[in-house]
Amino acid sequence: MLDHTIIEQFKASLRGELIEPSDERYDAARKLWNGMFDRRPALIARCAGTADVMSAVNFARENRLLVAVRGGGHSFPGHSVCDGGLVIDLSSMKGIRVDPATRTARAQPGVKWIEFDHETQAFGLATTGGTVSDTGIAGLTLGGGLGWLSSKYGLTVDNLISADVVTADGRFLTASATENQDLFWGLRGGSGNFGVVTSFEYQLHAVGPTILGGMVVHPLSKAKEVLRFYREFSKAAPDELTIYALLFNPPDSETMVALICCYCGPLDKGEDVIRPVKSLGPPVQDMLGPIPYTALQILTDAGFPAGSYYYTNGGFLEDLTDQAIEVFAEYAATKPSPLSGVLIQTVCGAARRVASDAMAFPHRRFPYAPIIASQWLDAADSEKNVGWARDFWRALHAFGGGGVYVNDLSHDDGDRIRLAYGANYERLAALKKKYDPDNFFRLNPNIKPAG
């Protein structure tokens, strides 16, 4: 229990708001995108800027409070809210400044991809971002960042130029290739373990506004054929093309298999590149062609509404063998909820041409990153839906799994955290000891400070 006077002093130190359980905004403020988590923090500090973040970190440390850090609130395992303790809520920090001359952007940690894309596309620019526009830039960037521009421009972390960070001792540091280089190395894939990032600086690229994108949909009976095509085609595709495969139910429809493309190069050349995808068939629906980049960025949004129950599983695959394809087809046909699906993400082109130890994100040599996403609406159905995703991955893992994307971990994946950091774990643990020796930031895929 915190003394009332201490809470009032903390409140007075903030430019933003302090939300307590008695506040009518409390229930909305503690909700995450994933309806699985119903946690009740003691306090929510809705920060207005860096000064508030420093104040909140110092307050929590001095009062020995558990801390959760919230950016876009899309953590699959619910790390951005806690029971008791303090939520450092950055969702109001929405500043974005694009510099078209240097093709860079600075953005605060409450920004979501739809907001970021809106500002950068005004200048015909973009950087690799998430494929669901409601996701936060903060958590996604700190874990790695796979997206439609990955093959051409690398992961989101490959485009991070610098970050401002408030560390556990309340210090403000800038991390970049020239300042606090070790921290910069750890931030790019270390998923929130080293401090609260209050500003991200990104490299941008000329993209769109029109690209070739969208999806081609086939019946599930064609799943094996479509996935075999996807395997061969994705291996040979030019960097300008990023292609994913998706097994899902379109609205009011049975389960389908789709290929989703983003071609961000010259449109006339792109028509030739995507022709084989359009020629595979006949498809149930062909929605692949010239569209605004911002339209591709919201293409799958409707499939991931806030408030549903979600559970994810997945990992990296070295190859998409015929046996693995059998597993995808079998589990897609037996999912207990029509809302569930599996997205096979590709890590190709520029995203692969970075050394595994160049930064904390280690998974550069595995071309496929399937994410199995269970979604359901009734708590009574949790067991069977969680079980489906777990069994699915267990069956797939037998065909050469290696590592897991840190941002795709679930709340019960504690034993897989080391796999998420791969061979970089020991170096990260040493860094954690330097920047957060008491493991103050521990609601995350946690790196234990080196002993």
Ligand SMILES: Cc1cc2nc3c(=O)[nH]c(=O)nc-3n(C[C@H](O)[C@H](O)[C@H](O)COP(=O)(O)OP(=O)(O)OC[C@H]3O[C@@H](n4cnc5c(N)ncnc54)[C@H](O)[C@@H]3O)c2cc1C
């Ligand atoms: C619908 C959906 C689609 C997705 N699609 C993609 C995708 O296309 N590509 C991809 O790479 N990932 C994707 N992801 C995974 C996504 O990257 C992670 O869920 C990510 O953590 C979300 O970030 P957030 O800021 O919204 O989440 P939050 O829940 O706010 O934060 C997630 C984690 O990051 C930490 N964190 C947040 N902000 C900060 C900060 N400023 N400083 C320090 N730590 C911080 C939190 O403490 C928490 O541990 C998707 C997730 C969802 C739910």
